[in-house]
Amino acid sequence: AQTVTQSQPEMSVQEAETVTLSCTYDTSESDYYLFWYKQPPSRQMILVIRQEAYKQQNATENRFSVNFQKAAKSFSLKISDSQLGDAAMYFCAYGRLRGGSEKLVFGKGTKLTVNP
Amino acid sequence: ETGVTQTPRHLVMGMTNKKSLKCEQHLGHNAMYWYKQSAKKPLELMFVYSLEERVENNSVPSRFSPECPNSSHLFLHLHTLQPEDSALYLCASSQVAGNTEAFFGQGTRLTVV
Numbered sequence: 748a749q750t751v752t753q754s755q756p757e758m759s760v761q762e763a764e765t766v767t768l769s770c771t772y773d774t775s776e777s778d779y780y781l782f783w784y785k786q787p788p789s790r791q792m793i794l795v796i797r798q799e800a801y802k803q804q805n806a807t808e809n810r811f812s813v814n815f816q817k818a819a820k821s822f823s824l825k826i827s828d829s830q831l832g833d834a835a836m837y838f839c840a841y842g843r844l845r846g847g848s849e850k851l852v853f854g855k856g857t858k859l860t861v862n863p
Numbered sequence: 864e865t866g867v868t869q870t871p872r873h874l875v876m877g878m879t880n881k882k883s884l885k886c887e888q889h890l891g892h893n894a895m896y897w898y899k900q901s902a903k904k905p906l907e908l909m910f911v912y913s914l915e916e917r918v919e920n921n922s923v924p925s926r927f928s929p930e931c932p933n934s935s936h937l938f939l940h941l942h943t944l945q946p947e948d949s950a951l952y953l954c955a956s957s958q959v960a961g962n963t964e965a966f967f968g969q970g971t972r973l974t975v976v
Contacts, residue, residue: 751905780964782964784967789969790951790969790970790972791967791968791969791970792953792955792967793967794964794966797964838906842964842965850908850911850919851896851906851908851955851965852905852908853898853905853906854905855903855904855905856905
């Protein structure tokens with residue numbers, strides 16, 4: 748079974764600085780997707796960034812970028828120029844289409860605090 | 864309305880009550896999911912419906928009963944719950960074989976007393 752591990756329960760960063768959140772996963776599949784979701788206090792999970800496993804190029808979305816190391820099964824999230832609104836729980840997730848549906852497996856999450 | 868909407872936002876129920884959680888999506892997706900989010904635990908996938916058929920049931924106790932009457936609506940019927948069932952229940956939807964991510968609702972915070 749696939750598993751996702753986030754080894755940092757909590758992280759903090761100063762406003763305008765850069766922070767990296769770690770994620771490792773375990774799978775025997777070769778074709779899959781990886782995601783970072785953000786869950787602010789409003790509780791709604793919001794997709795931050797996604798990476799297809801077959802793509803070697805790391806995904807980037809504005810201030811958010813990933814370091815995808817397929818052989819090491821590592822998928823870290825870098826947040827540049829951190830803003831107060833980035834404070835939230837961040838969940839790493841693994842997904843693939845199986846049986847006609849997308850099944851997501853989540854890590855336990857990392858709570859990010861942004862200090863002014 | 865757009866996105867995924869869950870009602871109610873908060874629910875307190877006794878162990879002998881029967882209640883239902885509702886989820887509605889306005890994204891034209893054809894797969895819907897129930898997740899359970901407990902403190903200090905990973906999100907747990909409970910049920911998956913694809914094209915209105917249940918395709919996954921992850922060893923969820925029978926006191927949780929899902930229903931998917933159409934591709935836009937998903938229910939979770941609750942009866943004789945236990946205090947350890949208190950959690951945030953999240954609904955999500957996605958497009959089957961569409962290579963899209965799952966979109967989530969804001970969840971229902973359930974407290975069983």
